[in-house]
Amino acid sequence: MPEKTYAPLSDLSTPPALSLARKTVTVLFFLAISLALWWSYDVVSVGSTPARVYTYVPASASAQEILRRCNSFNARPDPSVLASLGPKRTISDRYDPGKQNMSYLITNATIFTGMKNEDGSVKIITGSDLLMTNGLIRAIGRDVPRDLLSVIDSRKLSVIRANGSWVTPGLVDVNSQLGVFSSPPLRASNDFDSKKGPILPWLRSIDGLHTRDNNFELAMAAGTTSAQILPGSSNSIGGEAFVVKLRRTAEGSAVSMIVDPPHGLNSTRGKGLDQEEPMRWRHLMQSCSEKTRRYGNRMDMMWSLRSAYHEARLVMQAQDAFCAKAETGIWDDSRAQVPDDFQWDLLLDVLRGKVKVTSDCSEAIDLDNMIRLSNEFGFPLDIFLHASEAYLVPALVNGSDAGTPAIALLSTGYHHSRESYRGSEFAPAILASRNFSVIMTTDGLIVNSRQLIDEARKAYHFGLSEDLALASVTSAPAKALGLGYRIGVLEEGYDADVVMWDSHPLQLGASPVHVWIDGMRQIPLIKESGRSTYSSGTISGVEESVDPDETRQNAPGQPSYEKETRETLNWDGLPPLMGLPEESRVVFRNVKEVWKKGRDKIEESFLADKETLGTVIVENGKITCVGTSEDCALVPSNERTVDIDLQGGSISPGLLTFGSPVGLEEIDSESSTSDGDLLDALSVNIPNIFNDVGGMIRAFDALVFDTRHARMAYRFGVTTATSSLSKPHQLYKNDDRMIWGLSTTFRTAASHVLEPGATIQTDTALHVRITRPRFDLNGPPAVSVSSQLAALRRLLYGWESRDTDTGLWFRKAAEGVIPLIVEVESADIMASLILLRHEVDGKIGGQMRMVFIGATESWLLAKEIGQARIGVILTSLKPVATKWDERRILPGPPLTNQTALGMLLDAGVSVGIGVQHPQAVMETRFQLSQVLHEIGASLSPREVYGLATTNLEKILGVKGIEPESADLVAFAGGSAFNLSSKVVAVISPQRGLVDLL
Ligand SMILES: *[C@@H]1O[C@H](CO)[C@@H](O)[C@H](O)[C@H]1NC(C)=O
Secondary structure, rough: OOOOOOOOOOHOOOOOOOOOOHHHHHHHHHHHHHHOOOOEEEEEOOOOOOOOOOOEOOEEEEOOHHHHHHHHOOOOOOOOOOOOHHHHOOOOOOOOOOOOOOOEEEEEEEEEEEEHHHHHHHHEEEEEEEEEEEEEEEEEEEEOHHHHHOOHHHHHHEEEOOOOOOEEOOOEEEEEEOOOOOOOOOOOOOEOOOOOEEEOOOOOOOHOOOOOHHHHHHHHOOOOOOEEEEOOOOEEEEEEEEEEEEOOOOOOOHHEEOOOOOOOOOOOOOOOOOHHHHOOOOEEEEEEEHHHHOOHHHHHHHHHHHHHHHHHHHHHHHHHHHHHHHHHOOOOOOHHOOOOHHHHHHHHHOOOOOOOEEEOOOHHHHHHHHHHHHHHHOOOOOOOOOOOOOHHHHHOOOOOOOOOOOEEOOOOOOOOOOOOOOOOOOHHHHHOOOOOEEOOOEEEOEEEOOOOHHHHHHHHHHHHHHHHHEEEEEEOHHHHHOOOOOOOOOOOOEEOEEEOOOOOOOOOOEEEEEEEEEEEEEOOOOOOOOOOOOOOOOOOOEEEEEEOOOHHOOOOOOOOHHHHOOOOOOHOOOOOOOOEOOOOOEEEEEEEEEEEEOOEEEEEEEEEOOOOOOEEEEOEEEEEEEEOOOOOOOOOOOOEEEEEEEEEEEEEEEEEOOOOOOOOOOOOOOHHHHHHHOOOOOOOOOOHOOOOOOOOOOOHHHHOOOOOHHHHHHHHHHHEEOOOOOOOOOOOOOOOEEEEEEEEEEEEOOOOOOOOOOEOOOOOEEEEOOOOOOOOOOOOOOOOOOHHHHHHHHHHOOOOOOOOOHHHHHHHHHOOOOOEEEEEEEEHHHHHHHHHHHHHHHHHOOOOOEEEEEEEEHHHHHHHHHHOOOOOEOOOOOOOOOOOOHHHOOOOOOOOOOOHHHHHHHHOEEEEEEEOOHHHHHHHHHHHHHHHHHHHOOOOOHHHHHHHHHHHHHHHHHOOOOOOOOOOOEHHHHHOOOOOOEEEEEEEOOOOEEEEE
């Protein structure tokens, strides 16, 4: 064995348990044992039918075996061999139907195949059939060969008449923590990132994958069928990732979920020696994200990465030198051992081109660092994840010697960290125009696993083409993961991972009706054995029919954001986002609909009849005429007039947002840009200088204007915000407290607090949070719920002097002078709060205005909450349980007919919708649209609009948005509910102008 020379590794990159010396000894010991045992065995049945059998050969053996091993070093997964597998297959290696063994024939569907036509467009077949048997797509097209059908027992064939419904490949998520961040999360099931060091290529996500994660079902119900499970992005090298299918297998193991188990997954030697099966790709997760800063700065990170790759390269060079000798027949037979190092196994495969590498790198500096690393060591970069600045430096990203990586992104949700600060909603379209492969992803707790298709929808709204938007969650991720030969497209011989939708998949609120994985139907879920968390009834029989929503079978129209896209590029990602104030006369033409604010609801003030669209005249920010073009004919004059064509658009009141700290911080992850830490009265003594046990604070004192979040909110029609100092919980931070002080209401367009009209209500409501301890608690023990409730009771009873702010404001809340907004998720805690409210009302004789925000489990108490006249503000319309307190979610379609929102409304509860993160405020209009389609006919569009305007105001006690002075938002090309529309202007009577956006 040749001498190994190890470069000194920094402490950072050495696993604590394994010193270098010990590691070398361990490896040698292992080699010796393996030599002595001369082992050879057949193993690994992967639990599918038919079983896969791999044969492994010992590392060191006869000359012949050494040569075979040497050969295997250079064997790589061969895309052309893999590609030829598809059409040949007649039964899937993953098919394990048990007794069911059904075939499915979908007839008369509109199929997005994901395959390319000769002209480069994506093949879409209308009026098409699709036959699934044995886990595969057996036939697709206008007529399925009769002989294929005739061999199928008719009792084993289920026919689904699609009546034109859209059918797509199952969605593929490259950025998933399903299973490793299992839901509901508990301390003992949190396996998604290791704190043992920055370089951990020996970790494998599959070893921490919980197959009972409730989110698997939720993600499948949202159309996702495969996901790359990443082992954490807080390490420079997080470990080996695995691409799994989300269905529960008969075996129930994590390994049986892997799409293509790499050879030798469960052996320590002899990888790649399989003779029968073509070699499969492995997957690596590495990161240069901000989260790795817990191990040092960028220079530290790059050194830890370089030293790790250097180590692996030394081993590779030793292997190559050894093999070069072996191949010429020169070696000392009796002592011959192939050099190896178990610890660097995965990186060796990376260097040998056998691994699809995902790198979580955002800023240009990080992309550059990673590309230089890749060029230095000669390994591929397949996916740049969260590459928020890639669109600004395309030439740089093209500069990897090993080819251009695909770019995986979120559509929106930027500006919350330095690395996402220059991110843009236009990035997917810009990158696509530069021929990058664009992948849309989810993002852990912020954009949960149910929202993948929503990311594609928004990317489409902001300019990505229909084809590419659908490809960005199907074929593009499948291809980047090396699995494009079996998933991500619909074609004969491919895995039968299929989704049938109730509307065009890019329509907001469109939902899967049926989902198949490996030709086995997963959605609707049938509750057979109590294994599934959510059941949704029974399958009707062998003949089924789907009733698509005829009005939503086409992709929505796409507004033009050309100007905004150009500006974004010109300003290097930070366009000023300011409007152009217009104080003269503005005439809006081709207006379809005008809504205005009434006292407590949205009123219609104009609706164009079918033929003729209307005209709205605005002078000094005030509407002076609404009607037909004759009604509002302009008297010719010298006055300057700005003409705006709304193209059938609408004018409606500006939206209100609540729930996030918008307006109180610039960049969430940079404490120097925020208000700072708050004192928690339940765990520290409030300093004497307050002379106030509760340490009451006012968000008004912390307002910062002109933040990017606020400007974005404004540009998307959210003209007013109520913010409190309460912040969303961050993983591993003990940042819960009970008292969050007083919220404030302000205009998102204001430049500073002294500007006239900047604040609408200095003190809006009193905010508390009642929560159980977090599973991820780090630091001092959390204060119990019982203690929190005891403290709240005492404060509401008025036992604190009214000379202090705490005494004063809690007294006001108890008397109902201001609302008490309680952030709470658990139904049990809500029930306790309802009792507490009765007690307090009884004692004080007031009418407390209690409101629950978050309130994931509120649907369980819809009736009681309605009777108690408690308002509810929901902050997630597609929730997943991120803590125990919210584990009982009502998922909504297609798993349940009802949604939490619908149940609350049915019970007569006063409901509003809010958000948790400031970057999500701009999406309020998309949320409303989703509600409109989920709620169906039970709520009129104006009532839905009220959820983020009049209802929310009433619940929060916002009084200052007077109908006469309220901002109005002009949407061109549709209403606030259509993806086809965009905000073009804000009409502001209070400022006496129209802001042209
Ligand atoms: C196929 O679906 C379309 C759209 O719903 C419908 O008009 C047509 O009649 C259907 N064709 C058959 C053969 O069922």
